Amino acid sequence: MKVGLLGFGKTGKAVASVLLQSKETNLQWVVRKSHNLEHRSVPEFLGIASDEPGFIHSIEEFSAAELLDRLPVDVIIDFSSEQGLEYYGEEARSRGIAVVSAISSYSRKKVEYLAYLAEKTRVVWSPNITIGINFLMIAAKILKNIAPYTDIEIVEEHFKAKQEVSGTAKKIAAALELPCESIKTVRAGGIIGVHEILFGFPYQTVRLKHESITREAFGNGVLFAANHIGEKENGLYGMEDLLLPYFNLGSACAS
Amino acid sequence: MKVGLLGFGKTGKAVASVLLQSKETNLQWVVRKSHNLEHRSVPEFLGIASDEPGFIHSIEEFSAAELLDRLPVDVIIDFSSEQGLEYYGEEARSRGIAVVSAISSYSRKKVEYLAYLAEKTRVVWSPNITIGINFLMIAAKILKNIAPYTDIEIVEEHFKAKQEVSGTAKKIAAALELPCESIKTVRAGGIIGVHEILFGFPYQTVRLKHESITREAFGNGVLFAANHIGEKENGLYGMEDLLLPYFNLGSACAS
Amino acid sequence: MKVGLLGFGKTGKAVASVLLQSKETNLQWVVRKSHNLEHRSVPEFLGIASDEPGFIHSIEEFSAAELLDRLPVDVIIDFSSEQGLEYYGEEARSRGIAVVSAISSYSRKKVEYLAYLAEKTRVVWSPNITIGINFLMIAAKILKNIAPYTDIEIVEEHFKAKQEVSGTAKKIAAALELPCESIKTVRAGGIIGVHEILFGFPYQTVRLKHESITREAFGNGVLFAANHIGEKENGLYGMEDLLLPYFNLGSACAS
Amino acid sequence: MKVGLLGFGKTGKAVASVLLQSKETNLQWVVRKSHNLEHRSVPEFLGIASDEPGFIHSIEEFSAAELLDRLPVDVIIDFSSEQGLEYYGEEARSRGIAVVSAISSYSRKKVEYLAYLAEKTRVVWSPNITIGINFLMIAAKILKNIAPYTDIEIVEEHFKAKQEVSGTAKKIAAALELPCESIKTVRAGGIIGVHEILFGFPYQTVRLKHESITREAFGNGVLFAANHIGEKENGLYGMEDLLLPYFNLGSACAS
Secondary structure (H helix, E strand, C coil), rough: CCEEEEECCCCCHHHHHHHHCCCCEEEEEEEECCCCCCCCCCHHHHCCCCCCCEEEEEECCCHHHHHHHHCCCCCCEEECCCCCCHHHHHHHHHHCCCEEECCCCCCHHHHHHHHHHHHCCCECCCCCCCCHHHHHHHHHHHHHHHHCEEEEEEEEEEEECCCCCCCCHHHHHHHHCCCCCHEEEECCCCCEEEEECCCEEECCCEEEEEEEECCCCHHHHHHHHHHHCCCCCCEEHHHHHHHHHCCCCCCCCCC | CCEEEEECCHHHHHHHHHHCCCCCCEEEEEECCCCCCCCCHHHHHHCCCCCCCCEEEEECCCCCHHHHHHCCCCCEEECCCCCCHHHHHHHHHHHHCEEEECCCCCCCCHHHHHHEEEECCEEECCCCCCCHHHHHHHHHHHHHHHHHCCEEEEEECCCCCCCCCHHHHHHHHHHHCCCHHHHHECCCCCCCCCEEEECCCEEEEEEEEEECCHHHHHHHHHHHHHHHCCCCEEECCCCCHHHHHHHHHCCCCCC | EEEEEEECCCCHHHHHHHEEEEEEEEEEEEECCCCCCCCCCCCHHCCCCCCCCEEEECCCCCCHHHHHHCCCCCEEEEEECHHHHHHHHHHHHHHCCEEEECCCCCCCHHHHHHHHHCCCEEEEEECCCHHHHHHHHHHHHHHHHHHCEEEEEEEECCCCCCCCCCCCHHHHHHHCCCCCEEEEECCCCCCCCEEEEEEEECEEEEEEEEEECCCCHHHHHHHHHHHHHHHCCCCEEEEHHHHHHHHHHCCCCCC | CCCEEEECCCHHHHHHHHHHHHCCCCEEEEEECCCCCCCEEEHHHHHCCCCCCEEECCCCCCCCHHHHHHHCCCEEECCCCCCCHHHHHHHHHHHHCEECCCCCCCCCHHHHHHHHHCCCCCCCCCCCCCCHHHHHHHHHHHHHHHHCHHHHHHHEECCCCCCCCCCHHHHHHCCCCCHHHHHHEEECCCCCCCCEEEEEEECEEEEEEEEEHHHHHHHHHHHHHHHCCCCCCCCEHHHHHHHHHHHHCCCCCCC
């Protein structure tokens, strides 16, 4: 599967590193806003032995049409910003190139635009594109249905400098219809990121816990999305939609 | 729902206490092997304000037929021993009374007998009948399917005097097709019971953890089983079978 | 060591049970406010095989002087209420009987009265008399001195019905000079009690964690206090004072 | 304080990065075996804004005497290998330069040589030079003395590729006089490093837990050692010796 990457900040670099090391994807190019590192080879820059082409281009060097004519891809992966969509949107739509976007928030207008793209191609949008968090969110919803009488609390831990409540924790709280006060926020030292969803039963406790180690976790989420979007029809999907089929274990009958 | 209970050891007492406090069940009788506490009222003995009849009988006092003629029930709950089945089996079958058994292991012959009962009534057999453990077991199977490349380890902690490896941990390992070496056993002090299933991803970790507080947790599992068996057809079920329908969230399509 | 116990509520019973099972103490009597269970034998009531005398008396049956004349003790253990002191205070002082009190809060006047008793005997007062919590509190103070630049957060978890912030967590926060906002409060299901003191370093995290299993933990704290008060001079002590000598490992020199 | 660093592998780089960012140390040079990166500026290579000189030299470029004549230091920090000592040993001894070595194991002969250096200067040797681990080791010894009847277990978690049992866990076990079977080893995914010392009391559990985030943690340990060695007399010290004075809180008397 040929892929192109938009964005080459800290997370973009981590994702590129996972893509290069995966046998399932072949990184054709990286496009970024800045002229920094222009024309550098991504494998060489990241110190990863790979024969994938992957050169870095500034957004000003080529239009998306020119770039995709020279180096066509099956999937565009977007870790840039809300504006990234303006660069490649029309080309993705007209050429039917799948899009995997991890942009944390889009304006209402941009969300409508995603839906417009999704008429003609497959689009995955997931602000926290790790497998772990999205799996826990679905599992937690199921457990809440099984045991609606439990008390659910969310504890999230991050480095001291992170100011607001974790967006992922808020998304979990919303999915479980919990008030904001259910989120307990710990800020200390250099903790990368911990999310725990705690279910208090009268006589037992269940804890669903996710610990981030490095940003490369997003890369594995992208791989999962890129691998699963192929089977889907045109439309707009979240990570949850791609994970859900795994939860359909079939109705059970032991007799 | 009228229920009767076989067995009145430590766990039997804890289960009786949950049944008495639940509005969904009405405890008609307790039958135990020993003559100890014979004819005592269960609510009075446990110090629980309740107007449910619930007297304690020795297994020798009445045959199951006599007892069920006097005090009919909808569900027989079995926390006694492998032999309990011999007391009530035929009556449960012929009268169509549902059975919920938490006996930890049955001989092959007894398992066949369970299947024979299940021809004419609904039978739930679950050695660890807590909701938490059974939920985690299913969730872990799903996560293994989603991310088959992860390393899975099981850590179980129990009180010092517990000699063998936890049966529940072994059951989890079997369900996930893990070798026995994946189970790490901690024995210390008075820990009631902790089971953690750890999924090591390259750049993130997911921990599914269950902590037992008291034996009453089994009571809540029994209530869940008793409440859900009603809708089922005749047959032999595990807790997993009762939980599985909650995992069928429907195929998702965001477009 | 002969001991007497004031108070026979849930915690008093748990403490009595530990005392009866310890070879170091011999329970002479229990005194309680209520007439409930009067003249019952404590070993028999708790179902513990023991030949220690231990009968239950109402506070109205004997004065402390009469009781101590009949059944003298070395240590009075107080799990009653602020008023307990009025019953036995003068006798403890004049007879030089050691006092171990776990009353959670005393009025200012009562604290002064404790100091007055301490002129003539040894008094230990510790609202949370577990070894674990008191050990962690001292260890945390030391770590704060070693690494004053760390961020310290306290997470406490208790059963849903517990309304206020844990008094123990507040005491830890005060000992570490942390603002109240450092305490994160989780309330869910039937959690007995968890306290975690988290130290966030830039590139590592240290967690000091205490989990209560049952109230009997207080009994072990009482045993520790009773065993260590013997070597002390008259005075008023906290659990910390009894633990501190263990922290003096001697100045080290490896050459 | 002027410092020089031996070794510039992954951990050496992480330590250099902490040293450059600390106001307490001024990095004068890095010496390494390989000619790789020779004459590069450390701040420039690591992308850290700093006006500290810090250039990289091969061990073959200068003798230690020549280097120290040009760029004298107060402390030599050694993250190279057992052989590093041969480069700078005599000069450190004759010039009275303090040494902080984090080499994981020295031959018996090299340990004797460390003692020989320590006759004329101050030497700190600590294979795991993090503050967290060394603090926990001392705290655990104290708790074992306080409650010798507890069951102690060690759980260590690391990335899948780590083959042997953690050396740090073995050191903790030795310090607490525990058999090797007390160490439970979890290997999964990309876990950086977790060590938990668990104390099982009859009715409570105490967990002392250390989580590594990145190798930079060693840098903070080096800073601590470099800052504390100044006050010491000549001699050979471990991290424990530097931490111990913080545990001497003075004998307590509340009266």
